[in-house]
Amino acid sequence: MSWLYFASVIVSIYLLLLLIGKPDKTTADKILTAWQLFATLHLADLYFVISGRYHQFPYLLGWSGVFPLLHGPFLYLYILHLTAKKRLGLWWLLHFLPVVLISICWLPFLLLPSQEKIRVFDSGLPAFSNLAFFTNITIIVSGVSYITASAILLYRFKRQLKEEFSNTEKISLNWLRYLIGGMGIIWLFVVFYQTPQTIYLSASLFICFIGFFGVRQKTIFKSPVTPQITSAPEKEMAAPVTPSQPVAIKAPITSIKYKGSTLTEDNALKIQEQLKELMEREQLYTNPELTLGDVARTLEIHDAILSQVINSKFGQNFYDYINSLRVEAFKKIVAAPGSKSYTLLSIAFECGFNSKSSFNRNFRKFTGQQPSAYLKDQSPSS
Secondary structure (H helix, E strand, O other): OHHHHHHHHHHHHHHHHHHHOOOOOOHHHHHHHHHHHHHHHHHHHHHHHHHOHHHOOHHHOOHHHOOHHHHHHHHHHHHHHHHOOOOOOHHHHHHHHHHHHHHHHOHHHHOOOHHHHHHHHHOOOHHHHHHHHHHHHHHHHHHHHHHHHHHHHHHHHHHHHHHHEOOOOOOOOHHHHHHHHHHHHHHHHHHHOOOHHHHHHHHHHHHHHHHHHHHHOOOOOOOOOOOOOOOOOOOOOOOOOOOOOOOOOOOOOOOOOOOOOOOOHHHHHHHHHHHHHHHHHHOHHHOOOOEHHHHHHHHOOOHHHHHHHHHHHHOOOHHHHHHHHHHHHHHHHHHOOOHHHOOHHHHHHHOOOOOHHHHHHHHHHHHOOOHHHHHHHHOOOO
16 A cells, blocks of 8 residues: 555645646635645655654654644635635734644654654654643644634635625635535544544545645636725715616615725715616626626725625625626516517526526526516417
8 A cells, every 4th residue: 555655645746846836826826835735745744654664764753743733724724815805914824823832842852863753753752642642632623623614714705706796607616615525524534533544545635636626726806906995985976867767675774784884875875876877878787707896996986885885775785786687688688579589598698697507597586487487478478
């Protein structure tokens, strides 16, 4: 089996080189590259211990109590930076403080001469038994805590997507789900079935998974962030345009959610009318990749203010607001003479939908019917 262990180290090194050579690396990519580096060292350390080759290469001996503490923070910070819209401060480096403290505690062993280090390790580390126990407990607590925190972060981000995008079909979170799930499986082995072989096999597969899919992962937030505006727009706005069909307000203003907002009710109403007029005139919803930032830049306001207006005045998130307009546009087109010469899907694409599943799901959500059933009800012969 030693050849298999050695092969996994080689594959991990190869994937590390691919990550290093990845062009236009974001902060998330750099975090993932650093993670892959330490994960490869961890894998090499496990290989030397399991194969018994640490007698020839004792340089990583002792770090097996430190490397596991890195994986939780790297997982959390990678997801945090991958899903963040803006640059985060250096406060996130504090997540590695436990690693530094444990490393300091292990310095008396780590700084031993090679032969002495091997002798102490072979004897079972009797002088470090309490520290080893404390380290194992810390590793378990760290792993469980960061896996839980990462899952919560991903859940919140999934909800946030519909506040930012009108189409989420191409934004796959499966890679991040697998990342959290894979880490969770390894920690189950650590807690309930801790043997060198199971830990090594599961860790090697997971580390290779990180490198392979990390090379392919793209940035989620590509559009530039709108200029920061801390108060409601002060410039003179265009006069409100009376819409042909007023939109009913489905939900009250969420005062708790926007407790710190300086947006006044008058400005919110002006933005609401401007938004209605913009959608009627420009039909921005026909762009399948439309985002909250795109609309906010057109209105020259901050995206947080626009999101607040859509939430409070229309009772919808951005995703539902735009897709409800697409559904209404579809209904108008199919009601027009000559629409029967086009397929339902081609009309749906013209209205801004970019897949059949998205069209059917949203149409059913806003009308309570499938598109074909709706057309049958609207037919004069029905």
